Amino acid sequence: MIRGSIVALVTPMHTGSLEVDWAALRKLVDWHIEQGTNSIVAVGTTGESATLDVEEHAKVISAVVKQAAGRIPIIAGTGANSTREAIELTQAAANAGADACLLVTPYYNKPTQEGLYLHYKAIAEAVAIDQILYNVPGRTACDMLPATVQRLSAIDNIVGIKEATGDLGRAQQILDIAPEGFAVYSGDDATARQFILMGADGDISVTANVAPKLMSEMCAAALAGNAELAASIDAQLSALHKNLFIEANPIPVKWAVSQLGLIDNALRLPMTPLSADKYEVVRAAMRSAKLL
Numbered sequence: 001m002i003r004g005s006i007v008a009l010v011t012p013m014h015t016g017s018l019e020v021d022w023a024a025l026r027k028l029v030d031w032h033i034e035q036g037t038n039s040i041v042a043v044g045t046t047g048e049s050a051t052l053d054v055e056e057h058a059k060v061i062s063a064v065v066k067q068a069a070g071r072i073p074i075i076a077g078t079g080a081n082s083t084r085e086a087i088e089l090t091q092a093a094a095n096a097g098a099d100a101c102l103l104v105t106p107y108y109n110k111p112t113q114e115g116l117y118l119h120y121k122a123i124a125e126a127v128a129i130d131q132i133l134y135n136v137p138g139r140t141a142c143d144m145l146p147a148t149v150q151r152l153s154a155i156d157n158i159v160g161i162k163e164a165t166g167d168l169g170r171a172q173q174i175l176d177i178a179p180e181g182f183a184v185y186s187g188d189d190a191t192a193r194q195f196i197l198m199g200a201d202g203d204i205s206v207t208a209n210v211a212p213k214l215m216s217e218m219c220a221a222a223l224a225g226n227a228e229l230a231a232s233i234d235a236q237l238s239a240l241h242k243n244l245f246i247e248a249n250p251i252p253v254k255w256a257v258s259q260l261g262l263i264d265n266a267l268r269l270p271m272t273p274l275s276a277d278k279y280e281v282v283r284a285a286m287r288s289a290k291l292l
Contacts, residue, residue, distance in 0.1 A: 004038030
């Protein structure tokens with residue numbers, strides 16, 4: 001089971017052309033491994049999956065897997081609101097050698113709970129790779145209920161869930177119904193510490209893009225049951241947890257990572273760079289975490 005701090009990695013792009021910056025991507029992978037990140041999600045929401053075409057999507061996954069070279073597990077974001085496309089992406093990730101896939105609930109088309117069950121079941125049956133469910137209704141307008149999670153957890157290669165509502169009551173429901181060996185991850189940095197202390201296995205994190213070492217240390221403390229140390233580290237990160245969402249993710253986090261000199265501050269439309277009047281808000285959060 002993959003545990004700890006799992007970064008939802010940004011996809012670096014060149015200013016101007018907005019093509020993927022492959023050299024920066026490789027450097028990011030190495031940096032995260034050096035900083036103690038436990039696993040990487042390639043091409044999730046934070047990786048601008050919505051604006052990469054299928055070929056680019058598969059190439060980014062392959063590049064991250066190749067650069068990691070087995071040093072840490074790689075989870076590929078392969079969700080789509082078309083079941084056929086999700087199968088295609090998941091197969092590409094399996095072919096590239098990813099360790100698991102993360103599949104967001106189908107966005108925009110608002111399937112029923114039965115539709116969700118059949119969607120995930122079809123992907124799991126089509127591709128043998130381990131698969132992690134991803135529920136983020138604030139982004140998708142689709143909420144996968146705990147009863148559906150429980151049904152899906154009975155499928156052998158559906159091995160976990162990223163629950164990103166930030167609702168600790170919902171988190172407890174998921175933990176209560178999760179069978180032994182079924183991984184449960186927070187997808188909300190602001191509540192991840194509490195979620196892990198309740199029994200979750202880690203955090204799939206935006207903040208880890210900017211503060212990988214601190215996020216790894218916080219998750220490790222929480223997993224060890226050291227609530228006091230986890231709270232102390234989390235307090236240092238709290239402004240980042242909040243202000244990296246001052247505009248839609250990944251707008252603020254890409255700006256923050258660019259301030260560390262690791263990537264260009266470049267996003268594809270319809271996403272736009274962080275508004276200048278928000279610079280100091282994010283910069284102050286970085287200072288509070290002692291990153292600047």
